[in-house]
Amino acid sequence: MKHFTLLLLVSAILIGCQNKDNNSSKIPVTNNVQDTVSIVEENTEKTPDSTTNVETKSTHGLILTSNALQIVNKNTGSTSEIPFGKPFDQMTEIVNNILQSKPKSIGINTECGAGPLKMATWNNGLTLVFQKKESESKTPETEWYFAGWFVGSNSENSPRISTMAGISIGSTRAEMESAYVITVNKTSLGYEFSTASGLSGIFDGANKESKITNLWSGLSCNFR
Template identity: 30%
Template sequence: MSRHLLASFAALALLSGCGGADEGTNVVTLVETDNGAEFVVPANDTVTENAVAGNSAETAAPALNLAPDGLSLVASGGSARHATFGMARDVVVPMVIAALGKPTDTGRNEECGQGPLDFADFKGGLSLSFQDGKFVGWDLDGRDKGPYATAAGIGIGSTLKQMRDVTAVTVEESTLGTEFAAGGLGGLLSADAPDGKVEHLWAGSICQFR
């Protein structure tokens, strides 16, 4: 199943974690991706050029947490920035590059029900979706076994019981498989059972065929 062919609209307050981020406009550096695309880093992004490029041995990259309304990036000192849905792509992508390195792929899905969506893929199966230049969703494909999780520890491999320990979860069989909604987060389970494991996780608006 393609990581770009899943969608949901999500908001899970119990699993969200951090404050907002400013959208600066002054450019301090350019980051070139593997396929030649370039993204600008706003002046108010508190990362060094080496950290943005993912090449600094001395500067610790911020940790990335999944959230129902976007992504949180937590620095080693404990400060956090939140990339929320609706923020500009040119702000969000450099923030994620600071934590994960360059995108492994970028492109566009033309046949999404909500209209064309652009995407940026990162290591570990994480894909970000953008529409009209705005961040609108993320998708975590469990086949790449990425280490990402929410602030409450929900990620690939979490069990249905573990999710129900922290929030209400509904499960139904859909054309996608055993699909769950956890207060707004969406995803797929290996089984509708307490020990059924999360195999796919998403939030926001992403491309899907049902």
């Protein structure tokens, strides 16, 4: 009988210890999961798509490319493309967040060869061009779509925006030709150049030291 009582007592102690260990192991696991989720949310950098906006400050930059713009992560070097066709409100919000500034001007030019074009211009010389398209909703904020970009002279102290090869306003013809295969023609605009992929611009002269004064891709409003 003593042995049976002792056996019951030992069993009760073991069961109690096991329950205590089980309960204590569950608490830190739950807290750790919550802490991890919180850390991930704080450090996650959103990539722009049709439903999200960039929510970073100086960690991203804009890169010029043919028929699009690219967003580059300055820390990792990874890029994501913003193709033509994005609605005006989404596009401007993305660029606002990356440049940390709003457009200095927004207007509509009704005299362009391609028809009316809406343009938003920032202090760094970047102008985004939007074309009006029929929309089922007929909502003004969603009927203008990204169709081109233009870069001219920028305001003082504004960082220059460039291509992935480092070509920007002020780059020489020699630098341009070392990075791209170009065709140059003398037009009413000046010494106009273009690439097969759709990147265009103007040199201020004909020699190798001539500098780029304008760059664009996609729809533009140039009068020749």
